[in-house]
Amino acid sequence: MDWLSKFPNMNDEALTALKKAIDDGFRAFTRSYGDGIEEFFEPLQYFLVQCERFMTGTPWPIILLLIAAIAWFASRSWKIVLGCVATLLLIGYFGMWADTMRTISMIFVCTVLAIAIGIPIGIAMSLSNRLQSIVNPVLDIMQTMPSFVYLIPVVMLLGIGKVPGLIAVVIYAIPPIIRLTNLGIRLVDKDVLEAADAFGSSGWQRLKNVQMPLALPTIMAGINQTIMMALAMVVIASMIGVQGLGQPVLKAIANQYFTLGVFNGFAIVGIAIIFDRVSQAYGRRLQKHREVIHG
Amino acid sequence: MANPVKSNYGIEIKNLYKIFGASAAAYVDHVKKGMTKTELNERYGHVLGLKNINISMPSGSIQVIMGLSGSGKSTLIRHINRLIDPTAGEVIVGGVDVVKMNKRELRDFRRHQTAMVFQKFALLPHRTVLDNTVYGLEVQGVPRAKQVDAAMHWIERVGLKGFEKRYPNQLSGGMQQRVGLARALANDAPILLMDEAYSALDPLIRMDMQSVLLDLQKEIRKTIVFITHDLDEALRLGDRIAILRDGEIIQQGTSQDIVLRPADDYIANFVKEVNRGRVIHVETVMSPLGSGGPAQAIMVPAGTKLDAAARKLMQSKQSEIVVVDSKGNSLGRLSLAQITSAMVTPAAREEQAAGIELAPVI
Ligand SMILES: Nc1ncnc2c1ncn2[C@@H]1O[C@H](COP(=O)(O)OP(=O)(O)O)[C@@H](O)[C@H]1O
Ligand SMILES: [Mg+2]
Numbered sequence: 001m002d003w004l005s006k007f008p009n010m011n012d013e014a015l016t017a018l019k020k021a022i023d024d025g026f027r028a029f030t031r032s033y034g035d036g037i038e039e040f041f042e043p044l045q046y047f048l049v050q051c052e053r054f055m056t057g058t059p060w061p062i063i064l065l066l067i068a069a070i071a072w073f074a075s076r077s078w079k080i081v082l083g084c085v086a087t088l089l090l091i092g093y094f095g096m097w098a099d100t101m102r103t104i105s106m107i108f109v110c111t112v113l114a115i116a117i118g119i120p121i122g123i124a125m126s127l128s129n130r131l132q133s134i135v136n137p138v139l140d141i142m143q144t145m146p147s148f149v150y151l152i153p154v155v156m157l158l159g160i161g162k163v164p165g166l167i168a169v170v171i172y173a174i175p176p177i178i179r180l181t182n183l184g185i186r187l188v189d190k191d192v193l194e195a196a197d198a199f200g201s202s203g204w205q206r207l208k209n210v211q212m213p214l215a216l217p218t219i220m221a222g223i224n225q226t227i228m229m230a231l232a233m234v235v236i237a238s239m240i241g242v243q244g245l246g247q248p249v250l251k252a253i254a255n256q257y258f259t260l261g262v263f264n265g266f267a268i269v270g271i272a273i274i275f276d277r278v279s280q281a282y283g284r285r286l287q288k289h290r291e292v293i294h295g
Numbered sequence: 296m297a298n299p300v301k302s303n304y305g306i307e308i309k310n311l312y313k314i315f316g317a318s319a320a321a322y323v324d325h326v327k328k329g330m331t332k333t334e335l336n337e338r339y340g341h342v343l344g345l346k347n348i349n350i351s352m353p354s355g356s357i358q359v360i361m362g363l364s365g366s367g368k369s370t371l372i373r374h375i376n377r378l379i380d381p382t383a384g385e386v387i388v389g390g391v392d393v394v395k396m397n398k399r400e401l402r403d404f405r406r407h408q409t410a411m412v413f414q415k416f417a418l419l420p421h422r423t424v425l426d427n428t429v430y431g432l433e434v435q436g437v438p439r440a441k442q443v444d445a446a447m448h449w450i451e452r453v454g455l456k457g458f459e460k461r462y463p464n465q466l467s468g469g470m471q472q473r474v475g476l477a478r479a480l481a482n483d484a485p486i487l488l489m490d491e492a493y494s495a496l497d498p499l500i501r502m503d504m505q506s507v508l509l510d511l512q513k514e515i516r517k518t519i520v521f522i523t524h525d526l527d528e529a530l531r532l533g534d535r536i537a538i539l540r541d542g543e544i545i546q547q548g549t550s551q552d553i554v555l556r557p558a559d560d561y562i563a564n565f566v567k568e569v570n571r572g573r574v575i576h577v578e579t580v581m582s583p584l585g586s587g588g589p590a591q592a593i594m595v596p597a598g599t600k601l602d603a604a605a606r607k608l609m610q611s612k613q614s615e616i617v618v619v620d621s622k623g624n625s626l627g628r629l630s631l632a633q634i635t636s637a638m639v640t641p642a643a644r645e646e647q648a649a650g651i652e653l654a655p656v657i
Contacts, residue, residue, distance in 0.1 A: 195417035198376055199431045199482065200406030209430075213421045289421055289462035 075281030103244035122181025165242030180222030184215030220283035311384030316341030359533030410479035431482035469500035572602030581627030
């Protein structure tokens with residue numbers, strides 16, 4: 001009755017051989033294509049570095065003013081602007097300004113990239129039921145896979161650094177924006193679409209004049225979720241060399257520095273709230289005239 | 296009604312069939328051989344939308360299509376700009392079969408020859424009144440300054456001046472539909488399709504919008520296809536009326552034909568509630584002049600409704616009216632007694648209609 005208490009798995013040698021074969025295969029792939037792939041991501045590296053240089057190199061009052069201005073234009077709410085400024089001042093006062101700026105710049109680049117890749121995929125999905133049935137399970141896997149697992153192939157391929165971190169974050173954070181772009185377009189009022197057709201809109205005109213604008217509040221909700229997920233992943237990505245608020249947290253865990261961990265943790269919470277409130281307020285402002293009211 | 300017609304965009308629908316379902320084409324023959332809507336649905340799970348529709352809509356006039364909910368009105372009007380593809384048949388507009396157009400031709404056709412007004416308005420909620428109104432022209436690629444000129448003209452004509460910068464959800468239903476109308480008119484297409492455009496509006500506002508349309512039509516003289524489930528609206532607007540039931544046309548003709556000669560009991564039942572004095576024209580019920588007409592009679596132009604004629608007659612204290620055409624020639628005569636009897640629903644029909652209502656109870 002041995003096979004009942006111990007699962008009859010394939011024999012250990014075969015299993016080891018299988019894992020080794022896959023790993024070797026991947027390593028060989030990396031060795032031959034790694035450089036090419038690295039070159040491919042060069043522009044990304046450049047963008048990332050420039051962004052970070054801007055955020056950390058510019059005098060802090062200017063950055064503060066800039067963030068306050070963005071918050072104001074997005075939300076038109078003094079409360080939110082004051083909240084942002086107060087949070088940032090507090091973070092700076094506790095000595096985490098530079099790390100926070102690095103994290104913000106990383107989140108910014110990740111979000112831009114996720115939008116640039118995610119929205120077209122979402123649009124394509126909304127136009128084809130077949131594509132939707134292929135992409136949806138992939139997104140399910142991406143969302144349930146433990147986030148650490150993404151780090152392994154990325155590191156093997158590109159080593160440790162900003163770009164592999166960026167890629168891992170984008171892969172982890174992109175599903176909501178794809179899903180909600182697809183959903184938003186599919187939920188567009190059929191009557192309005194029919195009207196657009198009746199006036200002879202081309203496919204592009206339909207997309208630009210009707211589907212995208214009407215789906216925008218839903219897409220904004222996707223962007224908001226993507227930002228939140230990116231923020232969570234940035235901490236994990238610090239394990240592979242992404243600088244910012246994640247690294248002190250990692251150090252705190254390794255050395256049991258309780259206060260360091262808590263301070264940096266709060267700084268992350270602080271910028272999460274800023275991103276969340278500002279992007280949601282912007283979404284609400286978009287929504288203002290959108291509800292269709294009959295009668 | 297004898298004004299010169301602006302264009303020759305009549306609409307000619309021939310042997311049109313529409314079946315909804317996966318293998319619609321396979322069942323056209325069944326339907327042609329007489330299979331009913333219920334049978335098709337129960338045995339083959341397909342829905343019969345339209346059956347052997349033949350209508351000729353002269354250009355420059357208002358064709359009303361009337362029927363109860365589910366009778367196929369929306370399906371029919373959507374064949375004219377091919378928002379729905381037919382299962383069989385032809386839709387000929389200005390001499391061209393819309394069914395045979397390719398994608399590009401169809402798009403151009405929709406851009407330049409047709410405009411549509413919808414029951415639920417279907418405005419773009421994120422655009423202002425002005426930006427909604429320019430939509431058709433924007434799609435055509437007209438320069439923005441021209442778009443705005445045309446849009447402002449029509450916004451003013453439908454009575455929305457001063458509201459250009461509002462958003463649809465800041466307007467009442469009646470005003471939203473004025474935007475829908477302005478958007479369609481700005482397109483300057485010879486054909487205007489209106490699918491229950493006024494059904495969502497309150498009765499008073501609806502009357503108001505009917506007047507707006509009739510006034511505009513005197514000037515624009517488009518080929519208008521107007522869908523409604525309301526007989527009073529149909530009789531008020533329609534130069535010609537077609538009545539649809541379960542996807543089939545059961546009668547078509549002028550308002551006079553429908554009211555005075557309903558094709559079957561179903562229509563008679565509708566018609567009995569109509570205020571005949573407001574619908575029937577004097578020339579429809581007049582008697583011949585005969586010899587030695589009345590010495591003193593008041594002249595009433597052809598096309599006058601009975602109740603207006605009766606009012607004139609009462610005021611003038613004469614005993615008869617003489618119906619004259621637009622050139623002043625006498626056409627016939629009509630006494631107060633004749634007018635009154637024509638305004639009352641004939642007894643036979645009243646009973647007949649009552650009988651229909653009782654039938655299911657027995
Ligand atoms: N896409 C469709 N699929 C199946 N049946 C449909 C479809 N569109 C309309 N029908 C059916 O066709 C009939 C006529 O519908 P419609 O033209 O909307 O009627 P109306 O506008 O007169 O209320 C109804 O029985 C309806 O259920
Ligand atoms: Mg309808």
